[in-house]
Amino acid sequence: MKDILTLGIESSCDETSVAVVKNGREVLSNIINSQIKIHEKFGGVVPEIASRNHIEAISDVTKKALEEAGITFNDIDNIACTCGPGLVGALLVGVSYAKGLSYALNKPLTGTNHIEGHIAGNYISHKELKPPFLCLIISGGHTHLVHICDYDKFEILGRTKDDAIGEAFDKVARVIGLGYPGGPKVDKLAKEGEPNITLPKTHMSGLDFSFSGIKTAIINLHHKSPDINKADLCASFEKDVTDILLENTIKAAEELDIKTIALAGGVSANSYIRKQFLNLEKEGYKIYYPEPILCTDNAAMIASAGYYRFISGVTSDLTLNAVPNLKIGE
Ligand code: KG4
Numbered sequence: 085m086k087d088i089l090t091l092g093i094e095s096s097c098d099e100t101s102v103a104v105v106k107n108g109r110e111v112l113s114n115i116i117n118s119q120i121k122i123h124e125k126f127g128g129v130v131p132e133i134a135s136r137n138h139i140e141a142i143s144d145v146t147k148k149a150l151e152e153a154g155i156t157f158n159d160i161d162n163i164a165c166t167c168g169p170g171l172v173g174a175l176l177v178g179v180s181y182a183k184g185l186s187y188a189l190n191k192p193l194t195g196t197n198h199i200e201g202h203i204a205g206n207y208i209s210h211k212e213l214k215p216p217f218l219c220l221i222i223s224g225g226h227t228h229l230v231h232i233c234d235y236d237k238f239e240i241l242g243r244t245k246d247d248a249i250g251e252a253f254d255k256v257a258r259v260i261g262l263g264y265p266g267g268p269k270v271d272k273l274a275k276e277g278e279p280n281i282t283l284p285k286t287h288m289s290g291l292d293f294s295f296s297g298i299k300t301a302i303i304n305l306h307h308k309s310p311d312i313n314k315a316d317l318c319a320s321f322e323k324d325v326t327d328i329l330l331e332n333t334i335k336a337a338e339e340l341d342i343k344t345i346a347l348a349g350g351v352s353a354n355s356y357i358r359k360q361f362l363n364l365e366k367e368g369y370k371i372y373y374p375e376p377i378l379c380t381d382n383a384a385m386i387a388s389a390g391y392y393r394f395i396s397g398v399t400s401d402l403t404l405n406a407v408p409n410l411k412i413g414e
């Protein structure tokens with residue numbers, strides 16, 4: 085069978101990324117231009133500034149991705165771009181650029197879901213991984229427990245009812261003065277602490293999640309006792325949110341009788357969460373997570389998800405639009 089080269093384009097938040105991926109699994113290039121330094125001083129992503137920087141970066145990032153892959157525009161078989169969910173202005177830059185390329189080069193276009201991209205990060209890191217499996221997507225914007233029935237068939241089992249888990253990590257870090265983005269900083273500091281602070285754990289019915297209670301409890305604790313040990317606070321927060329993630333994931337795995345579990349999204353780079361999930365292997369589960377660069381936002385994962393859409397016959401026309409609240413499987 086002829087190789088299929090997918091050009092992936094990601095611009096849903098503060099990373100402008102373009103990648104070339106062969107047959108959905110082999111990364112030929114994955115250029116990521118992060119705007120973290122630009123947004124750091126604001127303590128979070130400023131949507132308008134993100135869009136403007138995507139516009140400035142996208143052509144150069146694309147050029148670099150083609151160069152590193154050793155190909156030209158003519159060699160591409162399909163263009164996959166993130167069309168949602170995400171910041172509308174940021175998404176529009178990638179979608180418009182991809183539409184322009186598709187029209188000018190006369191190449192197929194595949195609008196791709198960002199969350200499905202996070203799941204596909206696992207296909208790149210683990211060549212043997214195939215559906216069906218359970219996937220826990222934990223990122224700055226999303227917390228979803230999903231049954232991956234097939235490459236293009238998803239059943240959402242649970243989701244957060246309030247904050248995404250990454251949002252909670254970032255807020256806790258900001259309040260205790262660790263800076264932005266907070267997840268990696270909480271991860272590092274927690275290693276020096278003990279989980280000895282009792283925090284409220286919110287148990288939702290079914291397989292849903294809630295993280296706003298624990299986040300607020302930490303904020304209040306820190307305001308009431310500014311001298312509280314920050315490392316212990318981070319360790320306690322990490323332990324409690326991980327317990328909740330594990331509880332729901334195991335419940336779903338038992339209900340569906342599935343032994344393969346994948347983690348995805350920026351928060352799946354967390355070392356404590358990885359370690360606790362890996363412990364499940366002692367109980368007969370097989371645990372997957374992408375290498376760190378494929379956990380946070382990148383275009384290789386979008387190219388992979390776009391490839392599976394493309395080979396299943398799904399393409400988009402030039403009416404493709406950015407959909408900020410696009411649901412998984414849509
Ligand atoms: O997947 P991602 O790049 O963007 C979204 O699609 O939302 O995830 C970014 C999130 C941020 O909240 C960041 O703090 C978190 O992932 N993150 C981490 C770690 N690395 C990134 N959270 C906890 N521990 C980490 N090591």
Ligand code: ZN
Pocket residue numbers: 198202223224349350380381
């Ligand atoms: Zn993401």
